Amino acid sequence: MNGASVNGRAGTFHEPVADAPEPAREPSAPELPETGRSAGAEAPGEEPEGGGGMFRSLRNRNFRLYAAGQVVSNTGTWMQRVAQDWLVLDLAHGSGTALGITTGLQFLPMLLFGLWGGVIADRYPKRRVLMLTQVSMGVLALILGLLSISGSAQVWHVYLLAFGLGVATVVDNPSRQAFVVEMVGRRDLPNAIALNSATFNGARLLGPAVAGVLIALIGTGPVFLVNAASFGAVLFGLYAMWADELHPAAPVKRAKGQLREGLRYVRGRRDLMLVLTLIGFLAMFGMNFNITVALVAKQVFHTDASAFGLASSMLAVGALSGALLAARRVARPRLRLLVAMGLVFGVLEALTGLMPTYWSFLALLVPTGIAMMTIMTAANATVQLGVAPEMRGRVMALYMLVFLGTNPLGAPAIGWLAQQFGARASLVLGGLISVVAALAVGALAMRWSSDEAGGSPDGPKAARPAPARFRRVRAGVR
Template identity: 80%
Template sequence: MFRSLRNRNYRLYASGQVVSNTGTWMQRVAQDWLVLDLAHGSGTALGITTGLQFLPMLLFGLWGGVIADRYPKRRVLMITQTSMGLLALILGVLAVTGTAQVWHVYLLAFGLGLATVVDNPSRQSFVVEMVDKPDLPNAIALNSATFNGARLVGPAVAGLLIALLGTGPVFLLNAASFGAVLFGMYAMRESELNPSEPVKRAKGQLREGLRYVRGRRDLMLVLLLVGLVATFGMNFQITTALVAREVFNSGASSFGLASSMLALGALTGALLAARRSTRPRLRVLIGAAVLFGILETLTGLMPYYWTFLVLLVPTGIMLMTFTTAANSTLQLSVAPEMRGRVMALYMFVFLGTNPLGAPVIGWLSEQTGPRMTIVIGGLVSLVAALAVALLAVPRGELRPTLARALRRTAGGLRGVVSVTGR
């Protein structure tokens, strides 16, 4: 399950990511709570903050892939990680001194999005430079596991710290956490890396990447499904905060607990993916999206807080099964010189659609309630998965293919239940 960790450079990278991702998830909870406090519980303000954070991905995300293909990824990552740490430090100082205003959070969220434009494709495509190609699915799954392990711990710690100290110290801790990533990058043995040959500067490189993806029907279907599910189904950062505050009248600690339950499922799903470490197939991707849509719909219908929490776990499992399969499919299917641009396009549809979806989700929550907003997201994800299945599978083979996919993913879910039950 952990064979990628035999690589020294990857161990350094993964260790730094555990620390930094924990701080990042702590900041996400603190940022949402700070906005809700400053804007008097406005779901629209929360949606605007999330949208601004991902707006640069929508505007400039594809150019980030060009930079990732053109320059040494390790050097680029050290620059982007330093920038993100400084932005967290500024927000922490503003919050601690009591001078923070909503527009400050908006501006810093946008700045964080700008750094992420370059950081995401560089980080995604840097993994293949640290590990051999046979270990790539395992490394991608372990990246998801470290990310979601931090997602499990970070919100719970953030909720406790916010209740005891306020949001400011959380931002300062996140700023300090970037030091772990920078140390890991600095300590790597450059001779043991397998860097891709940098693409020479030339006109039309962005269009070249788009033409490459457009000519690959398999990549187009994956990106279509990821974009639809990400836009409408993956808005738990907004909806769980509103459900905790507006539906169940709970505080920051309950918000952190809900985020942790979702992360527990995501962590379990990532570890299952690391255990399999096989090249995923489209039917697994579609089946996971179908089950995710069903589970998210059921989660939104839960009448009690404890049932809401319980359903977040299998929902997180299916979410991570889906996203890990999508990431691995793309990374293993593209030419090395195109990897940065393809992963930038992946991150564009995965995160860049948030500026469109987040304000809509915030508005819907005010009009129909947070529960109904979750239900709508689940139904859209379900319909999107079925639509892509219709496009991907020959007409006569649709029903048996979906049945096999559902049995496979449901079997994985039963395995999780049996393991956790022991």
């Protein structure tokens, strides 16, 4: 099977008619409704009957292959993260600056080229794109492993390969996010996203532990080789998929201005803007746990590195639990759920920073991780289910840029607050900012919903029609 055969089903998979009249809205006073779905968005559709179980999306053979490959590959990725940090510290004689440069170079392509990855995801068959990105990442890991084993690795080698990995990730992220719905369909998309998060956090628990043992026994080089081999699991899963069970959107033809077109599409959608705003503030100020947990563990409770590792594991346990709980949800996530979980997350984070003992601090990291993962999976599903299929790659690229790009921007501010007001302040203020952001988004949603109900003579701004080609029935011909 090849990428062309995947695209072949575009003529047989019919999207819902986007410009069909929407059903009348019910009164919105008791709850936060969805706001501003434009004519280019997919209609919510019917929800599946019955619960279907926590692992219902795994009934899909293609997704089983994909998920199995992700378990192996994510474990290898977390192993490489540990080994890469260890190698840099070894080559740079313990330099924290060198470690920071490595991390920055790996993330820099996302800031520079992240939105272009979405254009690629919309323009080409996603399965073919993912095969190319997985091969690229595997080759980069292989090169780093061979350099390390041969003893010829230098710091600039790691810098260059980290930047290359970031470039591959720019293309991989939006294609991978948008490919999930093509495997499982809209009904099981929230479940599939939650299970993807569960595999990621499960690997986050297992990978570093395995890497630590292997580094102690055989060094960093073989760990990179193990990660290189792990990409074979993803490639096999992609190759073995049944193309006639995929539901691809027709690729967008190459044209000028497609990046600006994606930005205009999001700007004209109030519902998407609210989700992106909430996630941006939470990621920027509330989800810097790699900094905040380390500061509190070391400066407040005076623990060693192993105790900090335990705190990180407790947060990962909470995130894994949150992902599995989210997998049980059947209905499409609503904006009110995002706002409510944003409030819960902010309150829990602030309380975590106030815990008097180390053990109570650890205990509260678990529900904080659950709330964090609940809002992350719900936001991802809300965005993907609310966009036109031919725009999904570009919208998800913007989503990933907001989610991943704001975190490093907020990290220096959080670090400065901790230095000025104490380590606890980094968690408490991060939580309070998250609460304020959730309240503000909720208030805007209620206000705009009131406008849609008839308060504005011109109607809601977000309801203006999308470009005509967003409203066409997609039957394989653009």
